[in-house]
Amino acid sequence: MIDLLVLTGTDEATHVTFLDGAVRSLGASPEGPLCQFDFTSALSSVTSAIDTARALELIGVNAYLGAVGLLASDVEGELNVNVLSQAGGILTVEGRHSSLLNSLAGGAFQASPFDTALTPAAVLALAGGFVKGGCDVVRATGITRMSSTLPSA
Numbered sequence: 416m417i418d419l420l421v422l423t424g425t426d427e428a429t430h431v432t433f434l435d436g437a438v439r440s441l442g443a444s445p446e447g448p449l450c451q452f453d454f455t456s457a458l459s460s461v462t463s464a465i466d467t468a469r470a471l472e473l474i475g476v477n478a479y480l481g482a483v484g485l486l487a488s489d490v491e492g493e494l495n496v497n498v499l500s501q502a503g504g505i506l507t508v509e510g511r512h513s514s515l516l517n518s519l520a521g522g523a524f525q526a527s528p529f530d531t532a533l534t535p536a537a538v539l540a541l542a543g544g545f546v547k548g549g550c551d552v553v554r555a556t557g558i559t560r561m562s563s564t565l566p567s568a
Contacts, residue, residue: 416519420468423512430505437501451547462520469516474533474541476513479506481532 457467479502514524539546 419515419519420465423468423515426508426512430508433501433505452545453547454545457545465516465520469513469520469522471542471545472509472513472516474538476506476509477531477533478535478538479509480530481534481537483532 454467456463458464482502483499517524533541
């Protein structure tokens, strides 16, 4: 189990590095302090940590799905296939992480035909208990719509 959790953490770190580079490659830069998080309350036990990771991973899957509207086209309205491909690649991995954590927490696999797309505001509302001091996604990333292509993963 530990090896699977470490691998999941490594994947997440890779996603963060890739997305940070992608945002910067699009000419955006943070305009204020980035979102800060405090997971201390979730780390009181292994069960609590897995349950929290399970919930956050599901929120993450739905957040990536919700971001498709921001990623689907560039500022001129042209379909951005490269961006969608890269985002889709991350989304499928997040779905596998969610399934793994659901299984580790003793949950059953209960797929539905469609996931729920979440807006940035909805994501922050659901994960807000871990946000330390506030977080404005647009201010933190400096972007509202992609204007170029993402680098290859």
